[in-house]
Amino acid sequence: MITCPHYQTRTCTSCQWLETPYDAQLTRKQIHLKQQISALDQSQLEWTTPFQSAQSGFRNKAKMVVSGAVERPVLGIINEQNQATDLTDCPLYPARFPDIFSVLKDFIGRAGLVPYNIAKQKGELKYILLTESRINQKLMLRFVLRSEAKLRLIQRELAGLLTKLPDLTVITANVQPQHAAILEGEKEIFLTEQQVLEERFNGIPLFIRPQGFFQTNPVVAEGLYATAQNWVKDLPVNRLWDLFCGVGGFGLHCAAALQANNPDVALTGIEISPSAVYSATLSAQKCGLKNVRFQSLDAANFALNQDDDKPDLVIVNPPRRGIGKPLAEFLNNLRPQFLLYSSCNAVTMGKDLQSLTHYQMRKIRLFDMFPHTAHYEVLTLLTLK
Structure with a gap:
């Protein structure tokens, strides 16, 4: 059995069978x-x-709700009581994801991406979606935004982010304007030339692309x-x-x-x-x-x-x-x-x-x-x- 402090404190109970052998x-x-x-x-x-x-470490993808303040963002989940839990150290993710999330938190502050506040219906950044290819460790990053208002700021800081995270191959901004529990909107804006993340199963190349289902x-x-x-x-x-x-x-x-x-x-x-x-x-x-x-x-x-x-x-x-x-x-x-x-x-x-x-x-x-x-x-x- 794996040890998870979030489950022990009941701040995250997604793994409901964690105590079962x-x-x-x-x-x-x-x-x-x-x-x-x-x-x-x-x-x-x-x-x-x-x-x-x-x-543990079996997932290739993290779907993180962004909350908190722009200078201290929280990446994780929000429960029914509107309480945020940071899950950047979730044991289901690849071992290097916590370090990547740390860089992304810094990027959020640099780009001025104000986390979306559900209660106040204000802010811009709703989710961060991070996916890793198992065959080459390349990454796909998606920012889910309420609008395109902060797109220019993301583009301004992008070169610095790529310097810190050179494995980032596909980066997009998804626009989801609705005040609803909907993960993504229809509009996807590619911020990198490459649009797919390559994976390979049993010698068959498969390609992960935004808004396309892929096993986690x-x-x-x-x-x-x-x-x-x-x-x-x-x-x-x-x-x-x-x-x-x-x-x-x-x-x-x-x-x-x-x-x-x-x-x-x-x-x-x-x-x-x-x-x-x-x-x-x-x-x-x-x-x-x-x-x-x-x-x-x-x-x-x-x-x-x-x-x-x-x-x-x-x-x-x-x-x-x-x-x-x-x-x-x-x-x-x-x-x-x-x-x-x-x-x-x-x-x-x-x-x-x-x-x-x-x-x-x-x-x-x-x-x-x-x-x-x-x-x-x-x-x-x-x-x-």
Whole structure:
């Protein structure tokens, strides 16, 4: 177990299972997963050992609420009583993040970025979002601002910041003018020439870009993609869809493995975020994969309006709400030979699988993406009955 002073003083209780031994955490999650699929036929289901996480330092991203005063900013969280807690020493972050946050606090003062005061609805700087690439330790920094009023001051101090933090590769200002608990706005202003942070899982280049979803536990994410790749590499697949594809992690891994045996395998990836589609397309180009296209569309609407050749494999990695009954019924009628379902919410996944009445679960594995909490990821392979 790790020691966290914020949990001990109850100023931060995000890691609700911190006092539970790690083996017990995994057992509880596995029991919960089994409960969600208890009503399904498991006669042909193969369970794989849960993929474990490091217990500390596993996150690649910090989302810090900025509060306090401009000369003494606080980076962390604000509780329901409007009390600020500095979390720059959170043990879940990479070991060097505290030193980086110290430099950023100094930068906030130099640039005159007044922290946003929720009660008074005044100030400019709302959040600082910091992301690290595991492969090269390069960094992406995003300032979430109420307006563009202080943009010139940020640009004025930028050269000094880059001197102190030379690993900063991507820097942006995001404008979020609403007085609401919304992390980011639609407008993203790039302050550096480079717009993506490169990561690499299992030899596949993936690109992190502002406003594009990317897993926050890279070691477990790499294991998740590798498992998917291993499960499908020998399947008779010529055409696959990757719905809710994000930056293309699942689709690219599976397409790369399948094209090793059959260069004509075609991949279509669908994701509503244009930023994520940009990153996925860049990854496909870097991989040299052919017959790959990514589109910025609503995944469910795309699937429900397809009349062309059906895929042999459909990958779904939906948000917490799951794929929903209309898409499940569509897949039942479409009848691809294989389904690969990845979920961050086993409850909605269990409901979706009950709707997929034409499919039989074959393999399943739990991935502990979020240690010390009740949350986890799960991957399951289904075949047409």
